[in-house]
Amino acid sequence: MRVSTAIVLLCVVAIAGCSQxxxxxxxxxxxxxxxxxxGSVEARAEPEHDDHEHHHTAPHGGTLILVGDHAGQLExxxxxxxxxLTMYALDGEAxxxxxxxxxxxxxxxxxxxxxxxxxxxxxxxxxxxxxxTTSTSQYAAQSDDLKGVTEFGAVIPELSFRGMEFENVEIAxxxxxx
Numbered sequence: 001m002r003v004s005t006a007i008v009l010l011c012v013v014a015i016a017g018c019s020q021x022x023x024x025x026x027x028x029x030x031x032x033x034x035x036x037x038x039g040s041v042e043a044r045a046e047p048e049h050d051d052h053e054h055h056h057t058a059p060h061g062g063t064l065i066l067v068g069d070h071a072g073q074l075e076x077x078x079x080x081x082x083x084x085l086t087m088y089a090l091d092g093e094a095x096x097x098x099x100x101x102x103x104x105x106x107x108x109x110x111x112x113x114x115x116x117x118x119x120x121x122x123x124x125x126x127x128x129x130x131x132x133t134t135s136t137s138q139y140a141a142q143s144d145d146l147k148g149v150t151e152f153g154a155v156i157p158e159l160s161f162r163g164m165e166f167e168n169v170e171i172a173x174x175x176x177x178x
Contacts, residue, residue: 056094060086063176064094067161067169072098076173083146087121089137089161097129097137102160105139107171109146110153119143150174 058064062077070092077086087105089098105121121139125132146152154171170177 058094059090060088062086062088063171063174064090065169065171066177067159067166068164071164072161074169074171076171078146078149078152078173080146080148080150082142083144083149084140084142085119085121085146086124086138086140089139097131098162099131099135099137100139100161101135102139103133105156105159107141107154107156109143111145111149112151114145117143117145119146 056064056073058075060075060077062075065074065076067074072092073090073094075088075090075094077088078084089100090096091098100123103123107119107121108116109119110116119141121141123133123136124138124140125136126138129137131137152171152173154173156169156171157167159166159169
């Protein structure tokens with residue numbers, strides 16, 4: 001009897017399985033997803049570089065100037081009360097510091113209604129990051145001509161950035177060029 005009970009149970013299970021398959025047609029399986037680029041879901045959801053929508057945030061609250069085709073960014077921070085101007089060299093996404101090997105960066109500054117003048121941004125050492133005067137991402141200068149100023153134009157005649165040479169890099173402060 002036990003053998004016949006087992007056979008009956010197997011038949012019931014087989015019939016139940018067959019009846020479930022024929023009850024309703026199943027939709028065809030979805031096609032496999034296309035290969036996606038590596039990175040986070042958020043990164044894949046973003047559009048490719050679109051100059052009208054691509055925006056970066058200045059980490060020091062200053063003005064960003066794009067160098068080359070996203071080779072990097074220069075961030076300028078001006079303290080109008082003291083006339084102190086600081087430049088930070090950053091990567092193309094304005095997220096990480098980029099060390100430059102310049103011993104100084106010349107700038108020609110134009111302020112509306114005043115004659116143009118030159119300043120020299122000097123390298124700033126930072127013991128916390130290990131940056132030195134020969135390898136730093138921060139440059140600064142102070143000029144009495146910048147005291148009380150809230151907007152200016154400037155040109156960096158020559159800039160060596162990540163192994164590339166740039167000429168006549170234009171700065172519009174505080175608008176930037178992003």
